[in-house]
Amino acid sequence: MTTPTGSPQPAGLENLLHENRSFPPSPEFAAQANAQPSLYEEAAADRLGFWAEQARELVTWQTPFTQTLDWSDAPVARWFADGTLNAAYNAVDRHVEAGHGDRVALHFEGEPGDTRTVTYADLQREVSRAANALAALGVQKGDRVVIYLPMLVESVVAMLACARVGAAHSVVFGGFSADALRSRIADAEATLVITADGGYRRGAPSALKPAVDEALAGEGTESVKHVLVVRRTEQDTAWTEGRDVWWHEALEAADTYHEPVWVDAEHPLFILYTSGTTGKPKGILHTTGGYLTQTAYTHRNVFDLKPESDVYWCTADIGWITGHSYVVYGPLVNGATQVIYEGTPDTPHRGRWWELVQKYKVTILYTAPTAIRTCMKWGADIPGEFDLSSLRVLGSVGEPINPEAWMWYRRVIGGDRTPIVDTWWQTETGAIMISPLPGVTAAKPGSAQVPLPGIVADVVDDEAKPVPDGGGGYLVLSEPWPSMLRGIWGDLQRYKDTYWSRFPGLYFAGDGAKKDDDGDIWLLGRVDDVMNVSGHRLSTTEIESALVSHDIVAEAAVVGANDETTGQAVVAFVILRGEHADRASTPEGAAEVQAELRNHVGKEIGPIAKPKKVLVVPELPKTRSGKIMRRLLRDVAENRTVGDATTLADSSVMELISAGLATTK
Ligand code: PRX
Numbered sequence: 001m002t003t004p005t006g007s008p009q010p011a012g013l014e015n016l017l018h019e020n021r022s023f024p025p026s027p028e029f030a031a032q033a034n035a036q037p038s039l040y041e042e043a044a045a046d047r048l049g050f051w052a053e054q055a056r057e058l059v060t061w062q063t064p065f066t067q068t069l070d071w072s073d074a075p076v077a078r079w080f081a082d083g084t085l086n087a088a089y090n091a092v093d094r095h096v097e098a099g100h101g102d103r104v105a106l107h108f109e110g111e112p113g114d115t116r117t118v119t120y121a122d123l124q125r126e127v128s129r130a131a132n133a134l135a136a137l138g139v140q141k142g143d144r145v146v147i148y149l150p151m152l153v154e155s156v157v158a159m160l161a162c163a164r165v166g167a168a169h170s171v172v173f174g175g176f177s178a179d180a181l182r183s184r185i186a187d188a189e190a191t192l193v194i195t196a197d198g199g200y201r202r203g204a205p206s207a208l209k210p211a212v213d214e215a216l217a218g219e220g221t222e223s224v225k226h227v228l229v230v231r232r233t234e235q236d237t238a239w240t241e242g243r244d245v246w247w248h249e250a251l252e253a254a255d256t257y258h259e260p261v262w263v264d265a266e267h268p269l270f271i272l273y274t275s276g277t278t279g280k281p282k283g284i285l286h287t288t289g290g291y292l293t294q295t296a297y298t299h300r301n302v303f304d305l306k307p308e309s310d311v312y313w314c315t316a317d318i319g320w321i322t323g324h325s326y327v328v329y330g331p332l333v334n335g336a337t338q339v340i341y342e343g344t345p346d347t348p349h350r351g352r353w354w355e356l357v358q359k360y361k362v363t364i365l366y367t368a369p370t371a372i373r374t375c376m377k378w379g380a381d382i383p384g385e386f387d388l389s390s391l392r393v394l395g396s397v398g399e400p401i402n403p404e405a406w407m408w409y410r411r412v413i414g415g416d417r418t419p420i421v422d423t424w425w426q427t428e429t430g431a432i433m434i435s436p437l438p439g440v441t442a443a444k445p446g447s448a449q450v451p452l453p454g455i456v457a458d459v460v461d462d463e464a465k466p467v468p469d470g471g472g473g474y475l476v477l478s479e480p481w482p483s484m485l486r487g488i489w490g491d492l493q494r495y496k497d498t499y500w501s502r503f504p505g506l507y508f509a510g511d512g513a514k515k516d517d518d519g520d521i522w523l524l525g526r527v528d529d530v531m532n533v534s535g536h537r538l539s540t541t542e543i544e545s546a547l548v549s550h551d552i553v554a555e556a557a558v559v560g561a562n563d564e565t566t567g568q569a570v571v572a573f574v575i576l577r578g579e580h581a582d583r584a585s586t587p588e589g590a591a592e593v594q595a596e597l598r599n600h601v602g603k604e605i606g607p608i609a610k611p612k613k614v615l616v617v618p619e620l621p622k623t624r625s626g627k628i629m630r631r632l633l634r635d636v637a638e639n640r641t642v643g644d645a646t647t648l649a650d651s652s653v654m655e656l657i658s659a660g661l662a663t664t665k
């Protein structure tokens with residue numbers, strides 16, 4: 001583990017602490033905001049009482065809870081444990097019962113331009129049908145269902161249908177490979193997979209079902225009884241009789257009434273796999289009551305949601321936690337109207353997102369810094385062609401946002417008028433933890449600033465002591481929170497080791513952070529072997545394992561190098577096996593090896609994990625105990641003078657690496 005001071009700093013963050021611009025909310029915004037300064041006082045006066053009140057106000061319980069937090073089995077929390085509820089009922093039915101059945105829940109926009117408008121009443125019928133269809137396929141309370149779909153209305157319906165029958169969903173991002181899918185199905189012992197024939201990507205249909213077929217031919221997937229297939233692209237699809245079932249046929253046959261299965265607050269809602277510091281992805285487990293409470297609370301207060309008038313759009317895919325918490329559960333529990341979009345921002349043209357903002361009069365936009373930087377690169381003229389005046393709150397998530405991108409976002413997209421909320425959180429935290437409140441906080445470009453009311457976070461040094469204002473260290477969360485993970489699926493010990501052993505009694509987030517002179521928090525990126533590429537978490541070890549699984553590779557080391565657009569980029573250093581060592585001795589040979597290995601990683605993990613560069617080297621820099629010094633490789637990857645190499649077992653290795661690269665570049 002590197003120290004925070006030596007940690008990789010994402011692009012443009014080196015000057016962070018000299019940033020002193022500040023943007024207080026306008027008096028008009030502040031006056032109408034959901035969250036007022038008193039929220040901090042209320043939460044500080046009685047933290048648990050505050051959360052109990054949020055849970056009662058924002059969520060409907062079948063059986064009210066009497067106990068707020070049980071921390072006696074720490075670090076596994078139980079929130080609102082004696083209450084019962086259903087997540088789908090909270091996200092859908094209760095809005096219809098309250099007379100909002102005609103309100104639009106989803107404005108779906110397909111990449112080819114097809115659209116679908118789904119009201120809360122429509123959603124209730126669809127989710128009920130899907131729940132009955134799942135039940136007819138044998139899915140029961142406590143089962144796991146893997147969802148491998150593009151961004152479609154059916155994806156939201158599928159997740160809610162699982163919740164309705166009390167089955168935990170495990171969504172696997174549609175860009176992951178068959179093998180990544182297989183290992184997740186096996187780990188969760190899923191009984192059903194929900195997929196589609198394909199989805200539209202960059203103007204063309206892209207098949208999904210073949211990856212499911214391949215995954216299910218692999219080891220450990222015997223638990224799967226059926227595959228439910230949404231028809232989207234209508235491309236030819238191989239079919240396994242008896243196992244595969246068309247979604248539309250199953251739904252047509254199903255009743256539109258379904259009684260939700262009431263579950264305990266601590267009943268599993270979903271498992272979502274994320275990269276850790278080892279090769280094996282972790283199945284992050286979230287449960288029902290606390291998760292719904294905090295996603296609804298944060299969605300309402302951080303984005304200042306007014307369900308009657310706002311049109312909200314979060315650009316995340318449901319394959320990531322942001323899609324779970326801020327496309328599905330938070331917004332729908334709050335009865336919001338939202339846009340969901342299937343495709344990429346530049347299809348068929350680079351103004352597609354802004355065209356959608358104009359078309360649906362989007363008021364709240366939540367996206368990632370990498371997308372903002374990409375749009376910056378394309379130029380302000382493109383958003384300038386559209387009417388973005390409906391926007392009133394902008395959000396950022398996934399990685400530190402550099403002040404330049406923040407300023408551009410505010411000026412070009414927000415018309416110099418909208419508050420920006422830079423929201424820090426993780427798959428593990430389930431919901432936003434550190435963020436400005438748009439009507440309260442004077443925002444600083446590049447800083448997530450303050451823990452939300454009800455959340456306790458700090459920055460500590462190596463000895464777990466809080467650092468003074470102006471100091472740097474590790475970000476920790478000092479008190480349990482309602483939407484915290486309840487563990488890693490099937491591996492409680494790994495949960496304890498990963499998050500609770502570094503600083504006993506404190507949740508270690510894995511992020512470096514600094515406090516400025518006002519005590520505001522600035523996130524500085526990961527301090528472990530996790531990379532953040534375009535806001536997606538990737539593990540160095542996982543990519544290294546994929547590389548060494550290729551015949552020609554003897555050893556591999558992967559680093560995240562600063563990248564102007566994607567925050568970090570994957571750079572791999574590989575040693576080829578003896579008989580292949582000569583293959584990279586010419587520039588053409590090196591390019592060929594690079595292409596072969598990039599494709600291999602794409603196939604093993606998924607296209608997002610493909611290294612930007614693969615550099616063939618004769619040696620890797622290792623300490624005497626055999627640990628690879630990634631810091632030195634990062635220097636090479638970022639074209640910097642190589643830093644202190646005195647702790648290397650063989651100090652000449654770095655010269656050998658640099659000399660070798662100079663000849664092949
Ligand atoms: O390093 C932090 C970074 O993303 C990590 C969590 O990744 P994931 O679980 O994939 O969830 C991403 C979406 C919530 C964190 O450990 N991160 C996320 N948001 C921010 C951030 N870093 C800085 N500023 C943020 N706003």
